[in-house]
Amino acid sequence: MSKKSAMIAAxxxxxxxRDLDAHYLGYFECFNRGLFYEAHDVLEELWLPNRNGSNGLxxxxxxxxxxxxxxxxxxxxxxxxxxxxxxxxxxQKYPPIHERLAVNDVLALIRHWxxxxxxxxxxxxxxxxxSAPRLALLEL
Numbered sequence: 001m002s003k004k005s006a007m008i009a010a011x012x013x014x015x016x017x018r019d020l021d022a023h024y025l026g027y028f029e030c031f032n033r034g035l036f037y038e039a040h041d042v043l044e045e046l047w048l049p050n051r052n053g054s055n056g057l058x059x060x061x062x063x064x065x066x067x068x069x070x071x072x073x074x075x076x077x078x079x080x081x082x083x084x085x086x087x088x089x090x091x092q093k094y095p096p097i098h099e100r101l102a103v104n105d106v107l108a109l110i111r112h113w114x115x116x117x118x119x120x121x122x123x124x125x126x127x128x129x130x131s132a133p134r135l136a137l138l139e140l
Contacts, residue, residue, distance in 0.1 A: 008038055019140070020100065021046055027062060032134045036069035058098060061090030065110065072127040081117040084110050100137040109133050 011029055015022035023046035030039035040063050047059035064087035071080035088110045096104045113133070116126040 005038075008042060012042065020137075024059075024099065025137075027066070028135050028137060031066055034129060034132050036066045036073060039066040040070060055099065057090040058094050061087045061094075062106075064090065065106065068113070069127065069132070072125060075125055077117055077120070077123060077125060081114055084114050084117070088114075097138065100140070101135070102138060106135065 008026070008030070012022045012026045015025035015029065018025055023042050027039045027043040030036070030042055043059055043063050043066070047056065047063060050056060051060065064083050068080045068083040068087060071077075071083060088107060091103055091107055091110070094103050096102065113126070120126060
């Protein structure tokens with residue numbers, strides 16, 4: 001049983017029995033709801049026991065991607081940019097499509113957000129509920 005909140009545990013349970021790990025699917029559910037900390041936390045449960053496996057850096061990059069938006073939600077622009085760079089470095093090691101995710105699209109999103117942060121002379125937070133990114137898995 002997950003140690004997460006009842007909502008997150010229910011979300012993970014609703015993803016059970018599908019073609020991909022429930023924690024991986026739960027990451028996308030949380031991320032797309034703007035629950036970036038929860039997305040990070042859910043995927044970390046999958047990453048920790050597999051961090052040295054073939055998907056270790058892939059999961060780590062996705063965790064970092066969500067973590068960057070946790071920083072943005074808290075108004076910490078420079079830490080967000082630093083974590084986005086780490087996510088980019090980890091995810092660029094994977095093929096254009098991996099685990100049904102268009103990795104190239106995620107890399108482009110990371111570059112977009114880095115550009116927004118790095119050219120932001122007013123130090124205004126570019127994240128809003130309207131501008132928050134969304135991720136989608138590809139259909140088989």
